[in-house]
Amino acid sequence: MDVQVLTYIIVGLTFAMYIGIAIWARAGSTKEFYVAGGGVPPVMNGMATAADWMSAASFISLAGIVSFTGSDGLVYLLGWTGGYVLLALCMVPYLRKFGKFTVPDFIGDRYYSDTARIVAVVCAIFICFTYIAGQMRGVGVVFSRFLEVEIETGVVIGMAVVFFYAVLGGMKGITYTQVAQYCVLIFAFMVPAIFISVMMTGNAIPQIGFGSEMVDGSGYLLAKLDGLSQELGFGAYTEGRKSTLDVFCITGALMIGTAGLPHVIVRFFTVPKVKDSRISAGWTLVFIGIMYTTIPALSSFARVNMIETINGPTVQMQDGSKVYGQGTSYADAPSWIKNWEKTGLITFDDKNGDGKMFYSGDERNEMKIDRDIMVLANPEIADLPAWVIALVAAGGLAAALSTSAGLLLVISTSVSHDLMKKTLRPDISDKQELMWARGAAAAGIVMAGYFGINPPGFVAAVVAFAFGLAASSLFPAIIMGIFSKKMNKEGAIAGMITGLLFTATYIIYFKFVNPTGNKPENWLFGISPEGIGTIGMLVNFGTAFVVSKMTGDVPQDVVNMVESIRVPKGAGAAHDH
Amino acid sequence: MSFESKEQAEGYWKENLKIMLKLLAVWFVVSYGCGILFIDQLNEITFMGFKLGFWFAQQGAMYVFIALIFIYVKQMNNLDKKYNVEE
Numbered sequence: 001m002d003v004q005v006l007t008y009i010i011v012g013l014t015f016a017m018y019i020g021i022a023i024w025a026r027a028g029s030t031k032e033f034y035v036a037g038g039g040v041p042p043v044m045n046g047m048a049t050a051a052d053w054m055s056a057a058s059f060i061s062l063a064g065i066v067s068f069t070g071s072d073g074l075v076y077l078l079g080w081t082g083g084y085v086l087l088a089l090c091m092v093p094y095l096r097k098f099g100k101f102t103v104p105d106f107i108g109d110r111y112y113s114d115t116a117r118i119v120a121v122v123c124a125i126f127i128c129f130t131y132i133a134g135q136m137r138g139v140g141v142v143f144s145r146f147l148e149v150e151i152e153t154g155v156v157i158g159m160a161v162v163f164f165y166a167v168l169g170g171m172k173g174i175t176y177t178q179v180a181q182y183c184v185l186i187f188a189f190m191v192p193a194i195f196i197s198v199m200m201t202g203n204a205i206p207q208i209g210f211g212s213e214m215v216d217g218s219g220y221l222l223a224k225l226d227g228l229s230q231e232l233g234f235g236a237y238t239e240g241r242k243s244t245l246d247v248f249c250i251t252g253a254l255m256i257g258t259a260g261l262p263h264v265i266v267r268f269f270t271v272p273k274v275k276d277s278r279i280s281a282g283w284t285l286v287f288i289g290i291m292y293t294t295i296p297a298l299s300s301f302a303r304v305n306m307i308e309t310i311n312g313p314t315v316q317m318q319d320g321s322k323v324y325g326q327g328t329s330y331a332d333a334p335s336w337i338k339n340w341e342k343t344g345l346i347t348f349d350d351k352n353g354d355g356k357m358f359y360s361g362d363e364r365n366e367m368k369i370d371r372d373i374m375v376l377a378n379p380e381i382a383d384l385p386a387w388v389i390a391l392v393a394a395g396g397l398a399a400a401l402s403t404s405a406g407l408l409l410v411i412s413t414s415v416s417h418d419l420m421k422k423t424l425r426p427d428i429s430d431k432q433e434l435m436w437a438r439g440a441a442a443a444g445i446v447m448a449g450y451f452g453i454n455p456p457g458f459v460a461a462v463v464a465f466a467f468g469l470a471a472s473s474l475f476p477a478i479i480m481g482i483f484s485k486k487m488n489k490e491g492a493i494a495g496m497i498t499g500l501l502f503t504a505t506y507i508i509y510f511k512f513v514n515p516t517g518n519k520p521e522n523w524l525f526g527i528s529p530e531g532i533g534t535i536g537m538l539v540n541f542g543t544a545f546v547v548s549k550m551t552g553d554v555p556q557d558v559v560n561m562v563e564s565i566r567v568p569k570g571a572g573a574a575h576d577h
Numbered sequence: 578m579s580f581e582s583k584e585q586a587e588g589y590w591k592e593n594l595k596i597m598l599k600l601l602a603v604w605f606v607v608s609y610g611c612g613i614l615f616i617d618q619l620n621e622i623t624f625m626g627f628k629l630g631f632w633f634a635q636q637g638a639m640y641v642f643i644a645l646i647f648i649y650v651k652q653m654n655n656l657d658k659k660y661n662v663e664e
Binding site for chain 1: 580586589590593597600601604608609612613614616620625626627628631632634635636638639640642643645646647649650653654657662663664
């Protein structure tokens with residue numbers, strides 16, 4: 001069977017499964033819609049959270065980014081896993097004990113203020129929209145490449161599926177679908193990685209394989225990659241190029257941002273007990289770690305493979321010296337190059353007119369290769385069987401759909417619960433609130449679909465935004481709300497607003513107002529817009545501290561609430577599924 | 578309040594903070610220390626075919642993160658039992 005038929009079959013089967021699960025797990029009440037009734041077993045919640053977290057960007061783009069940046073890729077690997085330690089140790093158990101539905105709920109109640117609640121709602125909605133546009137785009141790319149439909153059609157199909165199970169099932173439907181999606185995406189990610197690891201290093205565990213020697217006798221993989229990279233003018237693969245302070249701040253912003261992302265935090269409201277929320281965070285990181293420790297291995301395999309396919313193999317001479325490939329004939333190029341050329345993600349410009357392709361980091365370069373294709377093209381580059389290629393397509397879709405659903409839920413909850421029920425129309429019934437939630441989810445999908453079809457050019461730029469804002473606004477407010485009994489509403493609101501303004505101004509200035517000036521010599525202390533969230537967080541903490549010293553005391557009932565969330569005993573009763 | 582006395586409540590919270598800060602110190606050292614600040618120095622050492630700093634940044638720190646959360650869970654469960662505040 002050819003790749004396309006197989007892809008249709010595998011993608012069709014997974015979609016049917018997601019819809020089946022959604023029908024089985026529909027939500028009947030607002031509590032089921034918002035937090036799945038609070039009765040999800042911790043291991044399952046861990047899996048669902050991992051699927052929620054690992055987006056189209058993680059599945060499709062991250063290995064490519066690490067592959068192209070080498071050592072500096074650590075900012076994403078550490079940033080997007082280390083945040084879970086902060087979540088597990090400093091936030092999750094306390095927020096679960098608090099026992100309501102959303103992050104704005106906590107901020108509104110803890111700081112006894114609707115203003116604080118609304119600031120949090122605005123942050124949450126903005127962060128989620130930033131994210132979801134990218135997911136729908138991922139769906140479109142997978143569909144257009146593997147199923148050869150228009151990107152628009154792909155986005156519409158993706159929207160229809162998410163609409164079905166997010167609107168119908170709420171958090172309950174989403175959670176159980178995400179468990180299935182995790183299984184699909186991790187299988188789809190690991191199979192090619194293991195295949196390639198065995199082919200290149202003879203070791204079935206990619207995490208060990210990429211530190212091993214190559215089976216063709218050309219020495220250690222990483223040493224070979226360093227040699228190739230230097231020869232081609234990229235600089236050694238295992239050495240960083242960014243400044244240490246910038247790497248420090250970017251990693252910080254991503255970690256702290258992760259711990260402040262509403263769609264991740266809310267997942268821990270779904271488990272029965274405080275104890276379960278702690279262990280659930282551990283399982284989440286295990287499930288994420290399986291993929292995130294494989295990514296750097298895959299990145300280096302893919303890098304060597306790609307360079308040697310285009311430039312030709314490295315030949316080891318008798319005297320130990322190496323002769324590097326000088327290009328291969330374009331007329332005989334493997335089919336994956338032709339396939340991806342059609343999508344415009346690979347281009348070849350025969351500058352010296354010799355009919356040969358050559359890839360390098362200097363003026364000899366004749367290839368433009370989009371880093372987003374590394375994972376999707378990898379099975380083809382390594383010449384793996386057709387069913388593996390089909391599986392990767394299904395995995396990419398699972399990653400994009402699971403994340404979109406989680407984000408949509410936060411958007412709909414923010415509108416129906418935080419905005420309508422808690423602020424504008426407190427008198428609506430549970431049923432009406434549920435209708436608002438479903439309506440908001442539907443509107444959210446349509447907007448996300450619009451951005452998927454007409455992607456704003458700034459999608460990549462706004463990712464820095466999402467993390468920077470989460471780090472500089474929500475994270476400090478939550479932390480101070482738990483660990484300080486003296487932090488009052490004036491302090492928290494002033495902190496959130498200054499942190500937010502500082503970070504947003506810096507990012508907007510360098511990304512939109514003056515993009516040509518976006519260079520290290522113009523940056524504050526040499527910190528890039530991606531890393532400024534770390535400083536924004538410090539600004540938030542500092543402002544909040546000073547303002548709270550100058551203003552009034554925290555009311556006694558709020559102090560009592562803080563004392564109560566610090567102790568596990570007595571978390572609200574959950575119900576079974 | 579579920580504690581017998583105010584001292585008990587304060588004792589529980591103090592021990593809780595101690596567990597948290599100790600584990601966060603390890604978290605900081607493996608990620609920011611080994612993976613970022615001292616990566617060049619550690620890269621002088623070879624470990625299982627990797628430069629050590631590179632290994633910490635792309636593998637090791639993540640394994641430590643996972644271990645830290647499970648250690649935290651275990652210590653907190655013991656603490657809850659000790660103060661009789663488990664669910």
